[in-house]
Amino acid sequence: MNGDPAAEGTLAPSDPYLPELMEVVSVTQQTSDVKSVRARFLDPDRQRDFRFRVGQFGIWSRFGAGESVFNLCGSSTWHDRLEFCFRRVGKVTDAFWGVQPGEVIGFRGPYGNSYPVQEWEGRDLVFVAGGIAMPPVRCAIWYCLEHRERFGEITVVYGARSVADLVFADELDQWAAHPRTRVVKTVDPGGRTPDWDGLEGFVPTVLAEAGVGGADTSALVVGPPVMIKYSLPVLMEAGLAPNRIHSSLENRMKCGIGRCGRCNVGGTYLCKQGPVYSFEEIMAMPADM
Amino acid sequence: MTTPTTQQVTDADGAAGADLREQVLLDRDGLVAIAAGWLARGGRVVGPVTGRAVAARAPLGPRTPRVRFAPVTDPELLVLDGFVHATNSAKPLVMPMTEKLYGYRREGRSVELTPGDPPPAPTLLIGARPCDAAAFPILDKVMRWDGADPGYERRREALTVVTLACTAWDEHCFCTSVGLGPAATRGSDLLLTPDAAGGWRARVLTDRGARLTAAASGEPAPAVPSDPVPSDPVPDDAGLAPSGPPVRVDVAAATRAMRASFDQPAWAEAGRQCTGCGACTYTCPTCHCFDIADEAHGLQGARRRNWDSCQFASFTAHASGHNPRPDQASRQRQRLRHKFVTYPDLFQDLLCTGCGNCYRACPANLGVLQVLRALAVGSPSGPDDGLDDGPDDGSADGSVATGDAAEVRA
Numbered sequence: 180m181n182g183d184p185a186a187e188g189t190l191a192p193s194d195p196y197l198p199e200l201m202e203v204v205s206v207t208q209q210t211s212d213v214k215s216v217r218a219r220f221l222d223p224d225r226q227r228d229f230r231f232r233v234g235q236f237g238i239w240s241r242f243g244a245g246e247s248v249f250n251l252c253g254s255s256t257w258h259d260r261l262e263f264c265f266r267r268v269g270k271v272t273d274a275f276w277g278v279q280p281g282e283v284i285g286f287r288g289p290y291g292n293s294y295p296v297q298e299w300e301g302r303d304l305v306f307v308a309g310g311i312a313m314p315p316v317r318c319a320i321w322y323c324l325e326h327r328e329r330f331g332e333i334t335v336v337y338g339a340r341s342v343a344d345l346v347f348a349d350e351l352d353q354w355a356a357h358p359r360t361r362v363v364k365t366v367d368p369g370g371r372t373p374d375w376d377g378l379e380g381f382v383p384t385v386l387a388e389a390g391v392g393g394a395d396t397s398a399l400v401v402g403p404p405v406m407i408k409y410s411l412p413v414l415m416e417a418g419l420a421p422n423r424i425h426s427s428l429e430n431r432m433k434c435g436i437g438r439c440g441r442c443n444v445g446g447t448y449l450c451k452q453g454p455v456y457s458f459e460e461i462m463a464m465p466a467d468m
Numbered sequence: 469m470t471t472p473t474t475q476q477v478t479d480a481d482g483a484a485g486a487d488l489r490e491q492v493l494l495d496r497d498g499l500v501a502i503a504a505g506w507l508a509r510g511g512r513v514v515g516p517v518t519g520r521a522v523a524a525r526a527p528l529g530p531r532t533p534r535v536r537f538a539p540v541t542d543p544e545l546l547v548l549d550g551f552v553h554a555t556n557s558a559k560p561l562v563m564p565m566t567e568k569l570y571g572y573r574r575e576g577r578s579v580e581l582t583p584g585d586p587p588p589a590p591t592l593l594i595g596a597r598p599c600d601a602a603a604f605p606i607l608d609k610v611m612r613w614d615g616a617d618p619g620y621e622r623r624r625e626a627l628t629v630v631t632l633a634c635t636a637w638d639e640h641c642f643c644t645s646v647g648l649g650p651a652a653t654r655g656s657d658l659l660l661t662p663d664a665a666g667g668w669r670a671r672v673l674t675d676r677g678a679r680l681t682a683a684a685s686g687e688p689a690p691a692v693p694s695d696p697v698p699s700d701p702v703p704d705d706a707g708l709a710p711s712g713p714p715v716r717v718d719v720a721a722a723t724r725a726m727r728a729s730f731d732q733p734a735w736a737e738a739g740r741q742c743t744g745c746g747a748c749t750y751t752c753p754t755c756h757c758f759d760i761a762d763e764a765h766g767l768q769g770a771r772r773r774n775w776d777s778c779q780f781a782s783f784t785a786h787a788s789g790h791n792p793r794p795d796q797a798s799r800q801r802q803r804l805r806h807k808f809v810t811y812p813d814l815f816q817d818l819l820c821t822g823c824g825n826c827y828r829a830c831p832a833n834l835g836v837l838q839v840l841r842a843l844a845v846g847s848p849s850g851p852d853d854g855l856d857d858g859p860d861d862g863s864a865d866g867s868v869a870t871g872d873a874a875e876v877r878a
Contacts, residue, residue: 189583190570190581190582190583191618193615193616193618194569194570194618194619195615195617196569196570196617196760196771196773197569197570197581198581200579200581240771242572242574242579242762242769242771243572243574243762243764243767243769244762244764245760245761245762245771246760246762246771268787268788269787272787279577281577282577283574283577283578283579284579285579429786430784430786430792431783431784431785431786433758433759433760433776434758434760436613436614436615437610437613437614438610438611438613438617438756438758439757439758439759439760439776440756440757440758440776440778440806441757441776441778441783441784443806443810444792445730445805445810446809446810446813446814451614465730466730467730467792467793467798467801467802
């Protein structure tokens with residue numbers, strides 16, 4: 180008979196559910212209910228060697244509260260840290276809200292597919308984000324800016340309900356300082372402050388006036404459903420085929436490896452075959468999202 | 469405890485000895501002795517037991533003992549005939565209801581991870597039905613998808629399955645509609661088919677099964693260096709067993725309907741009936757969806773994997789309040805499509821063994837069989853016909869068969 184009932188369990192490094200430990204480097208409050216976190220692996224070798232692709236996500240642990248899925252919102256070219264951003268909205272994010280530099284958190288990943296950055300090479304790019312959906316777009320923006328010569332014109336259209344709801348607002352001017360890069364920022368009607376130097380209007384409207392498009396253009400659109408619903412026709416009217424427009428979808432996830440059964444939409448598992456899909460794929464998905 | 473009475477028999481093709489098609493005669497005493505020996509060596513024995521002699525849900529028919537799979541310390545308590553199906557499934561032996569994946573201890577700002585549940589004792593499941601045993605290789609495909617799941621693997625490797633072929637079934641059994649049957653061998657190490665003398669002919673299907681019968685006959689277990697867990701079906705030995713329940717639904721037609729259109733009238737109907745209690749998923753031998761949650765006690769605690777259910781609103785509810793499956797109709801659709809479309813597309817297999825536990829456990833008389841029937845009626849190829857030859861079948865519109873007697877083969 181094999182096995183010993185009295186034997187202790189072990190911590191197998193190959194266990195897909197076992198998180199790696201990371202130390203929080205810094206925490207930045209982005210809005211009244213959004214924070215971003217920089218963290219690095221406790222093991223310096225692991226930090227140096229860790230690789231991911233923009234668009235992938237991690238499953239982050241706040242021990243005692245649980246795990247949550249957050250996009251890796253920094254560029255994959257940054258090897259000294261990982262970044263994630265969250266809105267305080269549930270049990271785990273409530274626990275993450277109090278996290279302090281120096282504290283140890285857990286990480287599993289990277290999971291999922293990634294943005295088609297190679298397909299984007301040589302093309303004009305439009306990044307469209309709404310509100311808290313900026314982090315999964317930000318990683319792609321930084322990646323493309325750090326490989327600026329590989330891409331054509333870059334246009335970022337970012338909108339939020341109000342000035343106070345913009346996340347990574349301090350980076351918008353940094354992006355705009357890059358060659359052949361334009362940042363169009365907007366707040367919903369009524370959301371401006373006296374010193375607001377951006378536009379006032381909904382994202383689809385602003386996008387339509389931004390003059391982007393053409394058959395050589397690709398787009399990444401992430402945001403609330405209503406923003407996507409009205410931005411998509413604008414882009415298609417501007418000559419973008421649905422397979423040239425991508426988005427990053429989200430669903431509740433627990434395992435990240437296609438077993439826990441909750442993130443699938445029809446036959447596709449967002450954690451494995453997603454979270455990045457083209458609108459050609461998204462429009463073919465069943466209405467289960 | 470009686471000395472085991474086993475006897476080697478010669479196969480039809482004349483082969484005898486320790487090959488995997490060896491058949492051994494076994495009676496209840498022999499089986500109990502196998503279990504006792506297993507316990508004596510520190511193992512765990514799990515099988516059908518009954519607390520009280522209560523009737524199955526059919527109140528007017530012949531009484532069949534209501535049993536559930538549970539660990540036993542006295543193998544004499546095992547119920548080895550007369551029952552149709554345990555009220556629970558044997559799934560907890562590989563996927564326990566709750567499992568400590570690992571522990572954590574917080575100290576200041578640091579965290580230390582500690583081991584999870586210890587490996588299980590070698591576990592002997594005696595008295596699985598073929599629909600219970602077949603679930604293990606089905607679960608294997610998910611839990612081994614793109615890499616192992618160490619906790620699952622440890623329990624799977626610790627498991628030996630002794631299956632009792634069925635001679636009785638009720639109106640909820642539909643194994644023959646999903647490619648299995650009353651003597652299906654899939655997932656079993658040893659398959660026991662009743663013989664005329666009141667015992668069983670034991671068909672040895674794996675090395676594990678061979679070791680069991682060798683131990684029972686007092687011979688040394690064959691030296692087997694490796695013991696791969698079988699995950700492919702072994703062809704049934706059709707001549708050994710009764711025919712099983714009639715084919716109760718045209719699964720192919722129901723699947724065609726699901727593939728033809730995401731929207732089906734059957735979903736709304738099932739959704740109205742479903743109370744969302746999750747009993748179907750918890751008693752299902754193949755449902756495996758789980759939650760991962762922290763259980764904190766001050767500065768230390770455990771990260772646990774717990775059973776979850778696609779029938780719960782919380783299963784998919786986003787923190788924002790949005791829920792992609794907002795009602796029971798969409799959750800019923802998810803469950804049926806997972807079993808008959810999504811899982812088959814991934815693994816070329818069905819996520820259902822036709823055990824009927826979903827119906828037996830349902831407080832609203834709903835089950836996979838009923839929903840499949842409703843779907844088959846709406847199938848692009850038209851209603852299925854000529855398949856529902858059982859006298860106890862429900863109407864084809866998704867309503868249910870009323871409790872009838874357990875159908876016992878003469």
